[in-house]
Amino acid sequence: MALDLKKLFLFCSMGATCFVQPLDLVKNRMQLSGVGDSAKAYKTSFHAIKDIVGKEGVIAMYTGLSAGLLRQATYTTTRLGIYTWLFETCSKDGQPPGFAVKAALGMVAGIAGAFVGTPAEVALIRMTSDGRLPLAERRNYTGVFNALVRITKEEGLLTLWRGALPTMGRAMVVNAAQLASYSQAKQFLLSTGLLNDNIGCHFAASIMSGLVTTAASMPVDIAKTRIQNMKTINGKPEYTGAIDVLTKVVRNEGFFSLWKGFTPYFARLGPHTILTFIFLEQMTASYRLYVLGNKDVRGSL
Numbered sequence: 671m672a673l674d675l676k677k678l679f680l681f682c683s684m685g686a687t688c689f690v691q692p693l694d695l696v697k698n699r700m701q702l703s704g705v706g707d708s709a710k711a712y713k714t715s716f717h718a719i720k721d722i723v724g725k726e727g728v729i730a731m732y733t734g735l736s737a738g739l740l741r742q743a744t745y746t747t748t749r750l751g752i753y754t755w756l757f758e759t760c761s762k763d764g765q766p767p768g769f770a771v772k773a774a775l776g777m778v779a780g781i782a783g784a785f786v787g788t789p790a791e792v793a794l795i796r797m798t799s800d801g802r803l804p805l806a807e808r809r810n811y812t813g814v815f816n817a818l819v820r821i822t823k824e825e826g827l828l829t830l831w832r833g834a835l836p837t838m839g840r841a842m843v844v845n846a847a848q849l850a851s852y853s854q855a856k857q858f859l860l861s862t863g864l865l866n867d868n869i870g871c872h873f874a875a876s877i878m879s880g881l882v883t884t885a886a887s888m889p890v891d892i893a894k895t896r897i898q899n900m901k902t903i904n905g906k907p908e909y910t911g912a913i914d915v916l917t918k919v920v921r922n923e924g925f926f927s928l929w930k931g932f933t934p935y936f937a938r939l940g941p942h943t944i945l946t947f948i949f950l951e952q953m954t955a956s957y958r959l960y961v962l963g964n965k966d967v968r969g970s971l
């Protein structure tokens with residue numbers, strides 16, 4: 671039963687990848703615009719979409735889909751596996767752990783998943799960004815496995831984990847920001863007295879949480895994108911680490927450039943946040959109602 675649920679979840683998240691792949695591509699292009707040739711910097715995501723579709727065609731928006739699917743498969747499988755194992759380890763006499771412990775377990779599982787998913791993530795960044803380069807400078811990976819093999823051969827096995835720290839950092843920030851801002855937003859909405867603790871309130875709170883989470887995680891994400899995409903020129907890498915990326919972006923492109931690609935990132939993370947919390951709230955409410963026989967469903971998160 672548990673296994674079937676996990677498979678279903680994996681199947682759904684891979685299905686969702688087919689919808690969000692173009693958003694990922696646009697976000698990555700936005701985050702890289704301004705690197706090298708500044709004439710190619712996009713003002714907004716709509717300029718980026720127009721330019722990509724015009725120059726490369728609609729199908730190009732799906733470049734890197736194989737990497738997106740492998741990332742989802744490796745990340746989701748690891749995260750769920752580790753979460754289930756930790757959850758069972760921390761349950762005593764059939765009693766599940768409390769909310770704070772569950773949140774911590776979710777974070778640890780997310781970080782572990784991010785580590786395992788990093789090679790697919792490197793392939794994804796490089797495949798989605800290839801089309802912005804002149805033909806002679808492209809990497810021409812034909813698919814995710816070709817990318818993984820070529821990266822290993824050309825740059826060494828360790829390059830597959832390039833940017834692992836910001837990738838894990840992003841997982842941590844997303845998990846923490848989602849949970850913290852959701853509880854805060856919900857408390858605030860309830861305190862205004864305009865909303866009751868129902869699905870409408872959960873929806874509004876999760877939109878606010880999605881916005882906060884996007885804003886909080888984008889600077890980590892731009893560091894990750896640029897590190898994973900960088901080339902080594904004359905033995906010198908473009909960036910020495912995440913702090914170096916952030917300093918250079920702020921200095922050369924302006925403070926708000928850290929949030930380049932906000933629209934496609936939010937379009938991706940927003941619905942994800944909404945579904946996560948509505949699902950969690952509904953699950954908790956039915957658990958209380960049917961298992962504990964408690965009709966008071968308030969204060970679950």
Ligand SMILES: *[C@@H]1O[C@H](CO)[C@@H](O)[C@H](O)[C@H]1NC(C)=O
Binds near residue numbers: 805807
């Ligand atoms: C990618 O293909 C283009 C021609 O389509 C070529 O000029 C370029 O050198 C290729 N890149 C690599 C790394 O082989």
